[in-house]
Amino acid sequence: MAEALVGGAFLSATLQVLFDRLAHREVLDYLGGKKFNHGLLKKLKIMLLSVNSVLNDAEEKQIADPAVKEWLDELEDAAYDADDILDEIATDALQYKLEAESRTGTSSKVSNMELISPNSYVSGMENRLKEILEQLEFIAHQKDLLGLKVKEGVGEKPIPRSQTTSVVEESEVFGRDGDKNAIIKLLLAGDEGSNNKVSVIPIVGMGGVGKTTLAQLVYNDEKVEKYFELKSWVCVSEEFNIYDVTKTVLAAVTSPHSYDSTTLDLLQNRLKEKLLGKKFLIVLDDMWNENYNDWKDMSVPFNHGARGSKIIVTTRNENVARIMRTVPIHYHLEHLTDEDCWKLFAKHAFDNLSDSSVCQVLETIGKRIVKKCNGLPLAAKTLGGLLRYKEDVGEWLRIEKSEIWDFSYKESKILPVLMLSYHYLPSYLKRCFAFCSIFPKYYKFKQQSLVLLWMAENLLQQSKTNKRSMEEVGDEYFNELVSMSFFQRLSAKEHWFFMHDLVHDLAKYVSREYCFTLEYGKSEDVITMKVRHLVFAWYVPLKRLDSLSRVTRLRTFLPLQDLLPFVSNEVVNEAIKKLRCLRVLKLSGCGNLNQLHGSIGDLKHLRYLDLSSTPIKRLPESVSMLYNLQMLNLSNCYNLIQLPKNMHHLINLRHLNVRGCNKLKEMPRHINKLKSLQRLSTFIVGKGEGAKIGE
Known part of the structure; x- marks a missing residue:
């Protein structure tokens, strides 16, 4: 099952963005005016469609075949490069349009776009596209050699899950007595004050936390057994089907009978007759469907049961719980304590170990492993089973230090369980x-x-x-x-x-090698050329910033805290010159950053710029050329005295934060032209025309 679950639309969604860009009318018109070879764009679309058609097959086979995984990595790399080019062309088209609109009619007004030779621009863009097309042609050819085929969308269609039953091994359950008693109390409570004859009690929690186990414990409790006249356990199918659920419930409350050729109307009438006037308990395990009308249609026969009838629903989705519940709140199942998690782990890991001296050593390691489970009983049970027949201390240490995704699918079902949620x-x-x-x-x-x-x-x-x-x-x-x-x-x-x-x-696991986090103790990790998103979670040595020259296609430069206190203007500005594909640039807390180089305006893709808590005095006027910029954070720039005068050109700016910029005397003129602005922390009224409160 794990291989199929890796299938998904992650890369398909990325390619869809490219298809949308290729259909953008303003971009096509702009290139047409420059006599661009539109055949290259058509060829790019055909190549992308070609590889997209076999993505589902490739994503399913990548676990068993490393060559297929490498093929997907190369495809994603090419898709990033194609997106960079198309985004750059779209930005140039926007710039051309804005500059055409802002001309005053005087001959002295020369457009920045007009300073670029049309022939050199077209030639440069065409050559870059040809390079990507060569790469994609090679990738498309490889798909045939790898035997990849057109296949129905695995990632968009549900994968059959293991059927659950009402049977439970109570000796393997720890730490759920309080939860069990709370649910039983809800089941046995009278409903005299309620408008509903049938109460629905949702149990909500993440995958692997033990929702099904708790429902099984309650379902088999002696008091519950005596209280209800009829009981039925239904493992709800992935593709929610009223007919199948109704048939399963009916089969549980009647003698064996075949309903295969029966209509839904006959099934519901038959079920209504069987439930009429009886107090019943039905468990709907693992519900995913959020359609309120589906639930109302299915529940019609249930409303004919006796007052006090109950339905338990287990789900990972709070929206499902809100739709179905009749009690004031749904029951949210929390994680186990480390102590209970340890008991469950030990139950599976130590039953067959004979050497007591070895057991003591392994117990110490095992308790550290259990902390990695973070209270998930499924994880504790699976890891315990994984180590059940291993008495080698080294093996236990290896498991302790390895990441969970390093486990093979046959040994560990932790990843498939989580992949199931991702898959949907x-x-x-x-x-x-x-x-x-x-x-x-x-x-x-x-x-x-x-x-x-x-x-x-x-x-x-x-x-x-x-x-x-x-x-x-x-x-x-x-x-x-x-x-x-x-x-x-x-x-x-x-x-x-x-x-x-x-x-x-x-x-x-699912992000591949395109996201890289520099953390404490990992200062020597190599940042590969394929990395597009880089986060610093620890203080950044200057030598690490120098190494950024290798990752020129970086899209995200994001220190999570003020981790660049001693970085100089020179180092920052050199990095800006090299990282021309940035969408996100955060320089918050750079204690020495008092000046930005004008080359910041060359970052055509930039959408997010955070210069907060820096001693910068002025922003270069070229910032006004960042036409894609959506967020500009200048909060607590205590030396800032002026914003770019042409800032009104930032027509995509949505968030501007100048809170704490106490030396800033006024906003630039015509701030009212920022039509996309959603949040403005502070408006500083000026004396000049276009800077007053009317803006």
């Missing part, structure tokens, strides 16, 4: 989730900060028919990932979020 994500969420692998483990983040990064990396898909802002789309993506336990709130009262340790492992 829509393609647009897969890209956003994979990007989060840039954060180190245990890193805390806020919703707005992450959404702004997603925006800068062009990971948010806006519908042409929907009027929602990019921020609203990003918030929706974020909340979806929270509802499915990919992100977790630090506490109920805080606005900080984090990724579970094992979920972070999953993000690292």
Whole structure:
């Protein structure tokens, strides 16, 4: 199953962005005016369609065949390069349009685009495209040699999951007595004050936390057995089907009977008759469907049961719980304590070990391993089973120090379990989730900060028919990932979020080698040329900044804290000159940064610029040429006295933060032309025309 689960639309979504760019009318018109060879763009589209057609087969085979994985890596590398070129052309088209609109009609006004020879521009772009086409032609040829075939979308179709049953081995359950008693109390409670004859109790939690096990414990409890006249356990299929669920429930409450040729109407009427006036318990295990109407249609026969009937729903998705529940809140299943996790691990790991002296050594190592499980019973059970027949101390130490994704699929089902949740994500969420692998483990983040990064990396898909802002789309993506336990709130009262340790492992796995995090103790790690997103989670030695000359296609330069206190103007400006593909540049806290070189205006792709808490006095006027810039953070730039006078050219700017810039006397003129602006921390009123409060 694991191989199939690796299939997904992660790379497919990336290619879709390229298809959208290739269809952009303004870009095509701009190139047409320069007599650009449109045949190259058509050839690029054909090549991308060719490789896209076999992606599902490739993503499924990459685990068993390293050559296929390498093929996917090369394809993704080429896709990044193609996106860089198309984004640059789109930016040039935008610049040309803006400069044409702003001409005053005087002959002295010369466009920056006109300073570039049309022939040299076209020639340069065509040559770069030809290089990528050669690369893609080679990749397309390799797909045939690798035997890759056109295949139905594995990542977009559900993969059959293991069927669960109501049977449970209670001797293998630890730390769930309180949860069990709480659910049983809800089951046995009277419903006299409720408007609902049938109560729905959702149990919510991330994959592997033990929702099914808890439901099994409750289902088989003696008090529950006596309280309900009828019971039924249904493992809900991936593709939610009212007919199948109804048939399964009916089969459980009637004598053996074949309903294969029966219509849904007959099934529901038959089930209504069997449930009429009876107090029943039904468990719907592993629900994914969020369609309220589907649930209402399916539940019609249930409403004919006796008052006090109950339905337990287990789900990873809080939206499902909100739709189905009738109780005031749903039951959120928390992780096990380290002590209970250890008991479960030991139950599986130590049963067959005979040497007591070896056991003592392994127990010490095992307790450290259990901490890596972070309270997930599935992880503890799987790791315990993995080490069950191993008495070699070295083997246990190897497991302790290795990352979970290094385990083979046959030995460990941790990755497949988490991959299942990833597999069911829509393609647009897969890209956003994979990007989060840039954060180190245990890193805390806020919703707005992450959404702004997603925006800068062009990971948010806006519908042409929907009027929602990019921020609203990003918030929706974020909340979806929270509802499915990919992100977790630090506490109920805080606005900080984090990724579970094992979920972070999953993000690292699916992001390949394009995200790199420089962490403490890893200062000698090699930053490869394929890296596109670079995060510094530790103090950055100057020699590491010098090594950036090798990764000139970097898109993200992101210190997570003020980790560049002693970096000089020269080092920063040299890095800017080399990193021409940046979308995100954060230089917050550079204690020596008091001047930016004018070459900052050459970063055509830049969407996110953070210069907060630096002693910079002025921004170069070339900043006004960053037409794609969406976020400019200048907060606490205590020496800043002036903003670029042509800042109103930043028509895509959405967030401007100048809070704490106490020496800044006024805003530049015509700030009202920033039509995309969503958030402005402070407006400093000036005396001149175009700088007053009317703006």
